[in-house]
Amino acid sequence: MNRFRNFMYGRYGFDQFTRALIICSLVLSVMMNLTRISWLILIAYVPFIYALYRTFSKDIQRRTHENMAYMRFSGNLRNRFVHLKLYLVGTKSHKYYKCSKCKQLIRVPRNKGRIAITCPKCRNEFIRRT
């Protein structure tokens, strides 16, 4: 354990970007296995080798910058997914009600006044203000 600690001294180690590279490598290896073309598996090793290289790298500043860039990129991606979800769900134009009988979530357009809502699942009818 001591030898390992000495070896790792001054080296970068593990971060989020390395983790993403390893996950990427695993996903690629599964995908390449499905193609049944044996040499394609080499592609899956590329992100894995890069992950190892980053972990044992002594250029800590550069690795930190890479990780920051990755975090920015993945953060943007996550934000986009959240916005896409909100857009698809449409909380501004629609309201959500739970059916009083079967608890089914029902989406109804907003600003329609008092309307009778019929549950598509159990045909239960109830009146709500939208």
Ligand SMILES: [Zn+2]
């Ligand atoms: Zn219902």
